[in-house]
Amino acid sequence: GESVGLHLPTLSVQEGDNSIINCAYSNSASDYFIWYKQESGKGPQFIIDIRSNVGEKKDQRIAVTLNKTAKHFSLHITETQPEDSAVYFCAATTGNDMRFGAGTRLTVKP
């Protein structure tokens, strides 16, 4: 069946460094991709999305890139800050079906 998965369950970076979290999807018909951020004890929050006809999208320190050939999309955080520490979930949509990855826990070291 369809699957969406992150490459790493955890990622630790130094404050000020850039972070990249990758997500792979299995269905080449997937057409919409989302990243959510979940802080401890809270529900996920939408942070950025991208449609399949676009290769990159930026919003301040956050960007998402899409590689349709390789079937993966990535979350980029520039100058990572302590408040970026959280679990990041990717999701891919095919028609009305949305699938979530397992999440990557990002830890930012001071």
Added chain:
Amino acid sequence: DGGITQSPKYLFRKEGQNVTLSCEQNLNHDAMYWYRQDPGQGLRLIYYSQIVNDFQKGDIAEGYSVSREKKESFPLTVTSAQKNPTAFYLCASSTQGSYEQYFGPGTRLTVT
């Protein structure tokens, strides 16, 4: 303040008891969703509803039931038939035709 609320934040039940989790939204969203979150796994869809008085099973509906009598409310009942009910439950809503879902803060259910 517009938003989506879930209550209670923590819930404890004995095995064999049914329990109902509350989800309310004042965003005027048509669609509402229930997910289950387990450690190391992605969110799994339990039930969803695109419109009042209508709902569909998700990937893991067995042992759960829902109702959608009002647009604002989408309660989830975890029945005694659910074999592993202990989990973090998330409710979400979205506008019709939108993929962007707004999540509630979640309810952590522990069944012993």
